[in-house]
Amino acid sequence: MGFFDKFKKLFASNPDAGIPIIDLNKRFELIGRTGQGSMSKVWRARDRETGRTVCVKVLDREKTIKFEARFFGLKKPSEGTICMLLKHENIVQTYEHGLTTEKEPYIMMELVDGVGFNFLIETKHKDLQGNRINYLKQYALGIEYMHKTGFLHRDICPRNVMVNKEGVVKIIDLGLAIPYKPEFCRPGNRTGTTMYLAPELIKRSTTDHRVDMFALGVTAFELFVGDFPWEKGNSQEVLRAIVNQAPRNARDLRPDLPDDVVKFLMKGIERDPNLRFQNPVEFRTALAQLAGES
Numbered sequence: 546m547g548f549f550d551k552f553k554k555l556f557a558s559n560p561d562a563g564i565p566i567i568d569l570n571k572r573f574e575l576i577g578r579t580g581q582g583s584m585s586k587v588w589r590a591r592d593r594e595t596g597r598t599v600c601v602k603v604l605d606r607e608k609t610i611k612f613e614a615r616f617f618g619l620k621k622p623s624e625g626t627i628c629m630l631l632k633h634e635n636i637v638q639t640y641e642h643g644l645t646t647e648k649e650p651y652i653m654m655e656l657v658d659g660v661g662f663n664f665l666i667e668t669k670h671k672d673l674q675g676n677r678i679n680y681l682k683q684y685a686l687g688i689e690y691m692h693k694t695g696f697l698h699r700d701i702c703p704r705n706v707m708v709n710k711e712g713v714v715k716i717i718d719l720g721l722a723i724p725y726k727p728e729f730c731r732p733g734n735r736t737g738t739t740m741y742l743a744p745e746l747i748k749r750s751t752t753d754h755r756v757d758m759f760a761l762g763v764t765a766f767e768l769f770v771g772d773f774p775w776e777k778g779n780s781q782e783v784l785r786a787i788v789n790q791a792p793r794n795a796r797d798l799r800p801d802l803p804d805d806v807v808k809f810l811m812k813g814i815e816r817d818p819n820l821r822f823q824n825p826v827e828f829r830t831a832l833a834q835l836a837g838e839s
């Protein structure tokens with residue numbers, strides 16, 4: 546029996562003993578798909594037990610097993626377990642998690658009625674005007690809470706955060722989150738979205754919470770500039786550029802940006818982790834000192 550087969554057997558033995566096992570279609574009225582990730586499908590659904598409309602995320606079993614196999618021998622909690630532990634206004638609320646009768650992990654969450662940062666950026670949406678600082682502050686608060694609770698997000702990017710109709714920012718995807726412990730930050734574990742990977746992560750060095758700060762810095766750059774600090778290309782081209790090339794200056798892409806905003810954005814994407822913002826508190830403090838936004 547190979548390594549993957551052994552892990553698959555371990556996974557099938559239900560390490561999260563005691564969690565619910567449900568018939569997805571009997572428990573929920575699946576109203577419509579609201580999204581799909583590389584490892585999951587997401588539905589808007591009605592919970593037949595409570596009558597409330599919720600968001601149901603169902604993880605692909607095989608892909609989940611392969612991802613969890615990266616942490617073989619470590620006590621890594623499942624995505625659902627991590628979601629249940631995090632209770633913060635700027636993180637989507639999770640009501641329940643478990644397994645379907647097909648042994649696929651599911652997570653039932655609040656339905657966020659709003660739009661993603663990625664939509665706001667791509668459409669140059671009017672809601673960005675005058676709100677960038679506020680949105681980033683809230684995003685940083687959610688990340689700060691995660692770090693203090695003992696987790697790294699590892700996939701900070703615009704598609705993983707939404708703004709609801711009340712203007713509240715919600716982190717919506719914790720699929721790559723890990724415990725903030727040395728054994729999970731050791732060299733070799735490269736996960737995340739290409740454009741937001743910190744250089745130390747790309748180089749498979751030992752990492753810490755500052756990989757989330759780099760990704761937050763790239764997100765801030767996009768919100769203000771409408772483009773990436775490095776030119777788009779295939780994955781390998783982008784990874785090489787992040788490690789070897791200085792980022793494009795925000796001033797060159799948006800000449801109208803105030804000087805303090807440009808300085809803030811460039812600090813957020815420093816390739817040397819010792820030179821970028823060290824934590825969400827420092828990031829938020831710098832945000833509060835900005836004179837304004839264009």
